[in-house]
Amino acid sequence: MLKTFKIGGVHPPENKLSASENIQVLPVPEKVIIPLGQHIGAPATPVVQKGDKVKAGQLIAQAAGFVSANIHSSVSGTVLSIDSVTDAAGLSKPAITIQVEGDEWIPEIDRSSKPEHQIPSSKEEILKAIAAAGIVGMGGATFPTQVKLTPPPGNKAEVLIINGVECEPYLTADHRILLEKGEEILVGVQILMKAIEVKRAIIGIENNKKDAIAHLQQLAAKTPEIEICPLKVRYPQGGEKQLIQATIKRAVPSGALPIAVGAVVQNVGTALAVYEAVMKNKPLIERVVTVTGKSVKKPGNFLCRIGTPISQVIEAAGGLPEDTAKVIGGGPMMGRAMVNIDSPVMKGTSGILLINEREASRKPMRNCIRCSKCVSACPMGLEPYLLMKLSQFNLLERLEEEKVMDCIECGSCSFTCPSDRPLLDYIRLGKARTGAMIRSRKK
Amino acid sequence: MSTLVIITIISLCAIGIVSAVILYLVAQKFKVEEDPRIDIVEGLLPGANCGGCGYPGCRGLAEAAVKSETMDGILCPVGGAETMNKIAAALGREVKAQAPKIAVVRCNGHCENRPRTSVYDGARSCAIEHSLYVGDTACGFGCLGCGDCVTACPFDAIHMDPVSSLPVVDEQKCVACGACVKACPRNIIELRNKGPKDRRVFVCCVNKDKGGIARKACKAACIGCGKCAKECPFGAITVENNLAYIDYSLCRLCRKCVSVCPTGAIHEVNFPPRKTETEAEKAQAVTATPQTTRETDSKN
Amino acid sequence: MIMNKLLISPSPHVHSGDTIEKNMYGVLIALIPAFICSVLFFGLGAIIVTLTSVVACLFFEYVIQKFLLKQTPTIFDGSALITGVLLAFNVPSNLPWWIIVIGALVAIGIGKMSFGGLGCNIFNPALVGRVFLLISFPVQMTTWPLAQGFAGSYIDAQTGATPLALLKEAVKTGQSVSDVLSAESFVGYKNMLLGNMGGSLGEVAALALLIGFAYMLFRKIITWHIPVSIFATVIVFTGILHLCNPDAYADPLFHLLSGGLMLGAIFMATDYVTSPMSHKGMIIYGVGIGILTVVIRIFGAYPEGMSFAILIMNAFTPLINRYCKPVRFA
Structure with a gap:
């Protein structure tokens, strides 16, 4: 019996079309757009001027505050402008645009592919390197990693959990790096363990990636403190609280952080980025992006520079299919639909999913038949049907009482609803308003 | 048989009287003193x-x-x-006269002015659409057309126009309660003075983008050129963040700003048609147009 | 470049493909074995009654949606169809057609549409119709045709009493339960399991109904909580009574197999709209139905209590939903 989380969950069709495609290196584009706000927290402050020459790996914007991240140039060339640029959602956001000239990297970066195993001994050194490299959660949450590795005073981490679950259908980027960069990831995990001073790490991988599990188990044979934990395929296993429950059987209390049960969760992509930052001195300037979809000619996994226009990444996968009706940044369950496909690949872009006309549009909403399937599907044990109603009538106190703030926005409720009700749409709205109410109360 | 009926009636009456007395006493005991x-x-x-x-x-x-x-x-x-x-x-007090107000929709981005760039397929709620993305047009400030204001109105005074898919306020029914103002996630609706004979002049746009971007998204956008502010003899118009705003307490309804606005973003309502001025206006328009185009071009 | 007309919606962007129709028609498929049994036992009458009921329910649903509520009629979502079939299953197979039509009008018009249609009703529509008929036409509603197969005709079928009614009468006149159950007029447990006895046309064949239950569990249309908690409660409650006084109270098996308990527990109490949402709530609801059914059967005036028990617990559903929350994460 494979491990998994206790309540709720769904199993959407996996559709991992690009699971067997090797990671391809995407050519450097002619122009990159590097947004200043690629992470949760304050947007970074630019440290270059228009017209400046930059090299790949050079710092171009500095973290503005504690919860923020450095941003580096992913290419070499000239800064064209530091101005607002239309982002994927069509809104104007500040970004640095760089015209590419050649591909010159700053000399500090070790570009050899030789795996390094000698990890630095000091915790402070590691955290400094991670912060300097501008690493954020690569699973899509984009929370600055060094902040997550600094537990609030009074809390002690006991175990490091590495998220290699990739429970979103279609996406295969994490699967591929587990297979192709397994050794580096394990070193990254050891670095992370040192950074939070724990003696145990668990890598959770869903059982639909049997090759990756076998590969890592073989590699981890030398390191007994790292355990590879196969998990039953079930969405949303990649949710932080769900993953902690599945791997170490501890439940994070409502409103608390994982550190409350002694766990720190990091994505495999983050572990790889940490390895590169600490061992190779390489900041976060490229990442693996899955381009997939049922109509896509060559679904694949591409190593792209941050700032590459998404349209170019799609081009590498055989171009935008004619029947594309929806372009999604991320997976189908939690990704965001985009209006502007010339927006850039960012640190949190794990995949680009093209949905064709047949599957894109939602069906019209019908009456709730109170079948309670949403209640059974909710991994947090909430009542989505009720939360939607309360949200529609803006009853914020009731929403708070019904624990709307516990919602992880996984979308299992909307996915399962036989009446095609937009449950999560309204719950998200109610959650945002309730959150604002709670914050204003504290002030 | 008859005694049974009589007993029933009497006992029911007795119960009624006793309950009434109890109710009265309780009401007296727990009476709340109120002004x-x-x-x-x-x-x-x-x-x-x-x-x-x-x-x-x-x-x-x-x-x-x-x-x-x-x-x-x-x-x-x-x-x-x-x-x-x-x-x-x-x-027994004096009350200061307060001018009646009305809800004014400050967006004129109907399909012709503001081409649709995407199709919104989520729940029919402006608040949700607003929190998700720019909206189904390129304008991140204008009306989203899902009708949150219509749902919010307790007086049935605001409706979506099926052609323009913009909300229209029913002047007879609107009582300026402000429910729609609170409901609109983009703050398009404003309570403004109803004005003498219901006549009003207002900037029908809330786009704070730079002129070029605003114009590209919507033909009827305020581009913040500031012509109206220069033209206004009463200093009622201010331009801030690329957006003109007419202070209704200072505006004397001279309508000079309406004729100079290059995008037609300033609206006048309930004025009689300008019969005598048409010729003059046309002449003005002819001279005005090339200038404005040049101006917007340079802004681009 | 901003692409023309990309679709935009909040996540999730995929759907399980589950629909109201899939669930409703799934229930209908689960009802097929019971329907076949009733046709085998009651012949033509079963077909006529079911058809009349279904057609009348669809007709009233259409007319009310189209002309009274001015909505687009949704008669093919399967919900009115289920109401029709369940109403028919809850009446004797020799009920005159006009009574069924009245029942359908009450079921759809009062039981469902007056609350706002699908998903809004408080009480199970088919049971509202059934109880209305039971009170308005007590004679016709309690004259049970014997199971004779196609030999019996629709209206002039030979009639007899249901095992439950027999027992109730006998206990009233002072006979002991064991006398009744060993008497020749008693059909026997095997026939009760198969459905070869007097009763409403859909409720008799316990085995067929259990097959339907298994199918619905397999298709994940319903969960086990409500039916199993009803069964368990009835077994425990009647078991205790039976152990206390075997002469006055029948054994649990008799209660399980007789009357509308199976049909009610599997198909009526599990109605999505009128049952609680959380698993804990479902169990409380099931236990409530079980207790009420036994209380009405043994201590009440009616020999059968399932429909009243379900309707009473329907009224408690909002309360149960308010206080019975699902198991939260942590």
Whole structure:
């Protein structure tokens, strides 16, 4: 019996079309757009001027505050402008645009592919390197990693959990790096363990990636403190609280952080980025992006520079299919639909999913038949049907009482609803308003 | 048989009388002392409990009115001046006349002015669409057309125009309670003075983008060129963040700004058609157009 | 470049493909074995009654949606169809057609549409119709045709009493339960399991109904909580009574197999709209139905209590939903 989380969950069709495609290196584009706000927290402050020459790996914007991240140039060339640029959602956001000239990297970066195993001994050194490299959660949450590795005073981490679950259908980027960069990831995990001073790490991988599990188990044979934990395929296993429950059987209390049960969760992509930052001195300037979809000619996994226009990444996968009706940044369950496909690949872009006309549009909403399937599907044990109603009538106190703030926005409720009700749409709205109410109360 | 009936009737009556006495005694015992004027004032209010006054329901306003010495800030937007005079009379106070207001929709981005760039397929709610992305047009400030304001209106005074998919306020029904203002996630709707003979001049746009970007998204956008502000003889127009705003307390409805606006973003309503000025205006327009195009070009 | 007309919606962007129709028609498929049994036992009458009921329910649903509520009629979502079939299953197979039509009008018009249509009703529509008929036409509603197969005709079928009614009468006149159950007029447990006895046309064949239950569990249309908690409660409650006084109270097996308990527990109490949402709530609801059914059967005036028990618990559903929350994460 494979491990998994206790309540709720769904199993959407996996559709991992690009699971067997090797990671391809995407050519450097002619122009990159590097947004200043690629992470949760304050947007970074630019440290270059228009017209400046930059090299790949050079710092171009500095973290503005504690919860923020450095941003580096992913290419070499000239800064064209530091101005607002239309982002994927069509809104104007500040970004640095760089015209590419050649591909010159700053000399500090070790570009050899030789795996390094000698990890630095000091915790402070590691955290400094991670912060300097501008690493954020690569699973899509984009929370600055060094902040997550600094537990609030009074809390002690006991175990490091590495998220290699990739429970979103279609996406295969994490699967591929587990297979192709397994050794580096394990070193990254050891670095992370040192950074939070724990003696145990668990890598959770869903059982639909049997090759990756076998590969890592073989590699981890030398390191007994790292355990590879196969998990039953079930969405949303990649949710932080769900993953902690599945791997170490501890439940994070409502409103608390994982550190409350002694766990720190990091994505495999983050572990790889940490390895590169600490061992190779390489900041976060490229990442693996899955381009997939049922109509896509060559679904694949591409190593792209941050700032590459998404349209170019799609081009590498055989171009935008004619029947594309929806372009999604991320997976189908939690990704965001985009209006502007010339927006850039960012640190949190794990995949680009093209949905064709047949599957894109939602069906019209019908009456709730109170079948309670949403209640059974909710991994947090909430009542989505009720939360939607309360949200529609803006009853914020009731929403708070019904624990709307516990919602992880996984979308299992909307996915399962036989009446095609937009449950999560309204719950998200109610959650945002309730959150604002709670914050204003504290002030 | 007949005794049974009589006994039934008598016992029922007895139960009724005893209950009535108990109820009376309890009511006397637990009577809440309240200013009787609150009831009087509440009786004068419309009783819609819309919350447009800022108090919880009509009784809330009545309580506040009785407590307040000056009647400052106490206005029932639904009942208007008439109701407030009555209340002031009932309380033996003076009331300052407050000009009636009306909800004004400050977006003119119908399909022709503002081409649709995407199709929104989520839940029909402006608040949700607003939190998700720019909206189904390139304008991140304009109306989203899902009708949150229509749902919010307790007086059935605002409706979506099926052709333009913009909300239209029914001037007869609108009481300026402000429910739609609160409901609109993009703050398009504003309460403005109803104006003499219901005549009003206002900037029908809230786009704060730079002129070029705004113009690209919508033909009827305010590009912040500032012509109206220069033209205004009363200093009623300010331009801030690439957006003109007419202060209705200073505006004298001369309508000079309307004719100079290059995008037609300034609207006048309920004015008689300008018969005599048409010729002059045309001439003005001919000279004005090339200039404005040049101006917007340079802004691009 | 901003692409023309990309679709935009909040996540999730995929759907399980589950629909109201899939669930409703799934229930209908689960009802097929019971229907076949009733046709085998009651012949033509079963077909006529079911058809009349279904057609009448669809007709009233259409007319009310189209002309009274001015909505687009949704008669093919399967919900009115289920109401029709369940109403028919809850009446004797020799009920005159006009009574069924009245029942359908009450079921759809009062039981469902007056609350706002699908998903809004408080009480199970088919049971509202059934109880209305039971009170308005007590004679016709309690004259049970014997199971004779196609030999019996629709209206003039030979009639007899249901095992439950027999027992109730006998206990009233002072006979002991064991006398009744060993008497020749008693059909025997095997026939009760198969459905070869007097009763409403859909409720008799316990085995067929259990097959339907298994199918619905397999298709994940319903969960086990409500039916199993009803069964368990009835077994425990009647078991205790039986152990206390075997002469006055029948054994649990008799209660399980007789009357509308199976049909009610599997198909009526599990109605999505009128049952609680959380699993804990479902169990409380099931236990309530079980207790009420036994109380009405044994201590009440009616021999059968399932429909009243379900309707009473329907009224408690909002309360159960308010206080019975699902198991939260942590």
